[in-house]
Amino acid sequence: MGSSSSSRNKIPNAQELMDQTGFSSAHLLRLYDRFECLDRDNRGYLSPDDFEAVGGLAMNPIGGRIIDAFFSSGQDTVDFSSFVRILAHFRPTDRNRNKEGTQQELPNSRTRKLKFAFQLYDLDRDGKISREELLQVLRAMLGLQVTEEQLQSIAERAIQEADLDKDDAISFDEFKKSLEKVDIDTKMSIGFLK
């Protein structure tokens, strides 16, 4: 019983988070409410099964990889600030940021967004997407709907197109180059309501 007051005081390091992620205080509050909602046992952090209980995520073919992105630093719990930092990758790019004024790159810059997507492919985080890793992602996205041969040929074609230095793997720069014309900003951004 009792009311939960929506004051900023319950979010630790609110100002720091706002500066580092670019979220407004209103968004931060809503995200905190969401965090509390996902944290079903009220432990103050999230674990993989809290994410797995999100229906929309469980039906996503790469749901498991997205969850891994939250736990990438080897820990098995996510606190609110880590949660927000990952979600910040999906903020729309700020059009009118003063280039000289930025001391640190915000998570929603083009490069950071690409890096996030790259890491969804690059499971072992060695900086390259190997043929094996590409096959694994394709298998996740296509399930049992395609045969092994079809999968191999899709992967083969993709590597041939993107792999410029012919080392049979796609590095981050090659990844960036092959996507240079794609409008990352709208495709890797989520429309936050004001």
Add this chain to the structure above:
Amino acid sequence: AENLCNKGQMELFFNPFDNLVCILLGISFTVWFTLLLVFIIVPAIFGVSFGIRRLYMKTLLKVFEWATLRIERGVSIVDFLSVSTIPAIIAKEPTSLEEEIKEIRRSGSNKDLDSATEFELSDIFYFARRGVESIMDDEVTKRFSAEELESWNLLTRSNYNFHYISLRLTVLWGLGLLIRYGFLLPLRVTLAFTGVGLLVFLTSVVGLLPNGRMKNFLSEKVHLMCYRICVRALTAIITYHDSENKPKNGGICVANHTSPIDVIILASDGCYAMVGQIHGGLMGVIQRSMVKACPHIWFERSEVKDRHLVAKRLSDHVEDKSKLPILIFPEGTCINNTSVMMFKKGSFEIGATVYPVAIKYDPRFGDAFWNSSKFGMVSYLLRMMSSWAIVCSVWYLPPMSREEGEDAVQFANRVKAAIARQGGLVDLLWDGGLKRAKVKDTFKEEQQKLYSKMLVGTQEDRSRS
């Protein structure tokens, strides 16, 4: 001698005062209990109503309207909108997988559109975005948090967005608090104890009678009376629609589930055989005494897992036409009354006539949803009893039977759609157990199928040409 004299004087001084206090207390208690008896317990026994609760409801609504107006005036329009009417944080675009992936490729590719339907590295953007969107706001998890209200019903627990607006409003809220906790809560708790106590006592007494028509008649009356007292204990204002469709013997009554109060609401208008697990403690005492008066179906914890045993007992009960209709909540868990989730097929396999019932609570007066992961039973009941009132509507839908060529799942979905339609609730495909368990892989497969159709479809064309 002086001391004695003084003491004597003081005693004389206090005694009449004491007496006066005692007399006053005595009178107020008597008045209190008489009022209780006349206005609440006697009508409960006979099933009539003075209409006091409806009058109370109308008054409350007027007060809430006034309170909402105050808020609208006190806060600027922008604040008000952002604070109270937009529950979502993100805007989700309703585009399909195919459209979106094509668009992503169109923006990045030099090739013309027709040949560009092969895998691109950028395809993953679509899945990543959808996945993160659902982390921030998804259909399923939202159903489980209490419906957010647009007006304020003077209960801070239901709307945490409203800060201090004006003195008058705060005073009103404080007054509301005083009335609810100081007057209504004790009254309701007394009634609740009376109702439950009478139930246990009278059903045990009726249980002593030999089986027969007299026993059934008395048991019916006893159950109805006690449930009606409980209804008044919650100040529940219930409107029953289409009572001609009320469940009959040998049938199964299914309803959507929002809180344990659903049982009280339905059982105060008709007699049902309850189904459930035997609990310990007070609950168990109530269950054991209820079953003495008329046959309810209680399972031991170990028996619950055995689906065949459960189905057998239910079908045995249903075949005996002299036994009361069974009351079942097929969602298996409490949902927040904005939607109806997947029905478990067990009760639909038995082959009896199904009587669907839709229960819709009016959220303006108090949130009846039991979030079992957040609140225990006792704190939930206390919350309920310190709300203003519980207003709900019950619709008895016409009976349904399983048709030729329909399997249990389809039948269940048909019943679910009917209930959702009648109650104005959203008909969701999701399994109510989702909030605790993982979703089935069939949904994931659908996504994979859609995506592979895009890619593999073109492979086939290529191999042909």
